[in-house]
Amino acid sequence: MRMSQGGLIDRGRILNFSFNGRSLQGHPGDSLASALIANGIRLVGRSFKYHRPRGIFSAGSEEPNAMLRIGPEATAEPNTRATQTPLYEGLQARSQNHWPSLEVDLLSINNLLSPVFSTGFYNKTFISPRKLWPVYEKMLRHIAGHGRAPGQRGPEQFEQCFSHCDVLIIGAGPAGLAAARRLASTDLRVVVVDECERPGGWLLKENTSIDGSNGTDWCDRITRQLSAAENVTLLYLTTAFGFYDHNLVALAERLPSGAATFSQRLHRVRAKQVVFATGSIERPLVFANNDLPGIMLAGAARAYLNQFAAKVGQRMVIYTNNDSAYRSAVDLSDAGVDVAAVADLREAPHASAIARLSERGISLYKGARIAAHGRRHLRSVRLCHSGSEQALQLDCDTLAVSGGWTPTLHLHSQSGGAVRFEPQLDTFVPGTPKQATVAAGAVNGLHGLQECLDDGERAAVTIAKRFGLVTGAPNGRSIDPSNESVENQLLFDTDCPAVKVVNQHKARRRGIGASGKYFVDFQNDVTISDVRQAYRESYVSVEHLKRYTTLGMGTDQGKTSNLNGLDLLAGLREEPVPKVGITTFRPPYTPVTLGLLAGQSQGAHLSPTRKTVLHAKHEQAGAVFDFNGLWLRPRCYLRHGETEETAIGREIRAVREGVGMTDVSTLGKFEIQGADCAEFLNRVYIGNMDTLVSGRCRYGLMLSDDGMVLDDGTVTRLDQQHYFITTSTGHAEHVLQHLEFLLDVLWPELDVNLVAVTEQWAGVAVAGPASRKLLRQLAGSDTEVLESVPYMGYASIELEESGQCIKARLLRISYSGEMAYEIYVPAHSATHVWELILNHGPGFDLQPYGMDAMDVLRIEKGFIVVGADADGRTTPMDIGMGAMLSKTKHFIGRHALTRPAMHESGRFQLVGLQAVNYQDGLFEGAQLTRLAGDRGYGASIGHISSAGFSPLLQRHVALALVRDGRKHLGQTIYSQDPARACPTPVGVTIVEPCAYDPEGARLRR
């Protein structure tokens, strides 16, 4: 019910919103929760397991019950706390976890069946037969849970940024604002964040006054000062959700964009110092049926009144174990709510508190124990107290409870800071910090307003000192005390909270009705009985209790329940709370949307896309692209009416019978110059590179320190002290780092300069029997040079076309097994050269070919791809390159190859495979076994590492790594690929890797 005046809402404007389809109205300044309360809505959801009716319980981030689906049906965000959602025009909210409706939820049958659903029930009850678990799981997930994930991508926009500051103040309540005000006068860069829509924290929710003005006006004044200060940044609706290494704090900022949706921004703030002014959260009390709608935290009841001018009920009872709830009695009674009684668990509340009640004629019951009654809503409480033997019944629609205050330790604890138990407050407070942080205000267990303001100032001075600022220093590097005097108006008195849990047996004896459930954790439906049962079953560690009962494991991470659970466990163990310990706090403080963590790195922007300089040419030629690492490369070039299969076949034939050309610009390319190049390459590659003469190329294999193949590629000696080396596409970055490490760190004495030129040089391979004839057309005056280049030779030539000359590096190397040339040109002339070659093509039926054709061509030849046919467990001997190992020099990985295990039997060796039945397909990733059959065929003895269909051989060709494969040449084994193309095993014969032109005659023509 809305009050006619008061509160921080703009009554001049109306915001329309809906809840479960019902049209409602609120005002700017409302949260969704306050607007629902103002509209008299009490039932907002059904509980996790028992489907019990639940209402709004709190006014902040600790809310366990009021989790709604917000937004249009298809993209609604589930599990959104109504208490933290500012109201906006057109907001659509829906309750969750019920069937068929919120009011009539048939699944609440679970509540009656609760003896079956005790702690760990699904681990015990649904354990056999094991096969049926997927069925059980589906069923259980239907009946227990929270909201559903949206079916479609929402309209939200997410972005991410890095920020840096000297001081990050988390929380803009009294302590945070006091600290910020002091630091604003220095030249330190200060960022203040608060999860609410406006700063003030509890000052907005309490009826207080500072310096003669009320708390809200004071907040506004300080905020204006801070906004005016150039060195201060204020962020609202921003939750500091995680504290990470080296003072990195993650902030989720919700930005109003338009009216209908919020976009979010993730800040990663590296702060030199952090102030935790995170406040505290009120604890509930545990008694029978303490989860009925109408029961809420006492602080929340007055927060809705003071900040939102919304009355939570007509007739209320207050149940407390400390003085803070007396403020709720006073505020609500003054606002015209019929406060029937205050029931205090303690025998002797403060005299001043008692006086404030009697002024208003509110009854006080000391030593009180209560139980709540009602079906879908609180109807009454039954109460017994030390003044009478007789239990009495009080009709009411609202019960405000307070079990004391728990400091919001989350971020302090995440930062590695120690926690200390404060017996006076019966809770943990921050201990010695681990990183550069200070805690200030209520998080330190302080609850007086003056104390909190003073503590904020103290924190500011501590921080200032850490930056070397002193009071009264000149030139603005000073921090001076504010002159403002603060009236000592208490937020509330604190007292040692006594019992928080009503004893079940005693309650029954006293006749207040104890048959209901005593909830410890509302969000996950964990009751006292569950905790007791866990204890009986030996889950006596606090971490075990959490996992077994799920206490504190909901999206609220037990903000209201952890300490009560802990108290209960300590009682069962008959040990003090600090001995029992506390569960670990982990990020995030409140749930974070996955989209926010992904930011802009979604879809095509998940990773960068690399395109070669010839990309446009490939597009023109009808290329079908695919990713090769980050590179986008043509798989094949489609002609009109062709399928990919026929295109690939055509391209392969062109290379084998005529001539083809392909873009090899993605290969890693390096230039090496200096007097010690030969020595350097000798150390890096397994073969002898010092014998390589100018004008010749050599295939090289490099190993890691452990003797395994790291990469392969070619080395070309351009000149006496000038080399050009290529690496495989996928390993270019890794090889660069490897070589840089060797040159910069290990062998700085070598006179070698290394430059990566992958992007600077483009490469085109021209392959096929007619390749030389084609290039002759382009070589112009260098025709003779071209003719004289031998297999594995190099020459610098000039390509000529209508008077234009392009200097190119011509390497006669082949990855296809045909006579072939790789032509490297500076990247800016690449398209011109591509066109030049293409223009001379028609006479030779030249065809561009893509990755797929290239793959089949090299598989036919038994040429490997490092990463597929050699993985991190493969030695040169395993791939049949043992003969390349130099016996006359040392190289990286040589010692590791001398280990006996590298030469023993049982190693996976590279072989070729040929299907026994020619029609059978062979596919990459298939496992190989000795026996056929769909069961009991034994362990895998290897896998197919590369495969493709060879149109010339009219069968699939494959390379495989097979255990002792070379020893078993000619034998038949089986390819098992049940998950993909071949449901039945395929018999394959182990053959030599090279299936085409094994003598290599075609290469050398």
Add this chain to the structure above:
Amino acid sequence: MQEIRCPWCGPRVQTEFEYYCDDSLLTEVWGSEAVQQNLDRVFLRSNHLGYHQEIWQHTHGCRGWLRVLRHNLTHEIKESQPLGSNPVVDKDGRMQS
């Protein structure tokens, strides 16, 4: 995400760097026939709780190398020292002359 001080560029976020190897890998006796010693260096490194000498590269920065003394439990970085020759580019990405 840790903060690492690059000896050439100043404090930078961890994602700009790549861990490369343990400091002990720098001690290879090159070309020697001290096979066992070199194999132990590769395969038998200490994985103790406490400070480790680590080799990092400022990969997405100046590409310089650094030796970082880091605690593997607390992630405290005690020091970061330049390693090897100067990086080829400065902090603004310009080539060093």
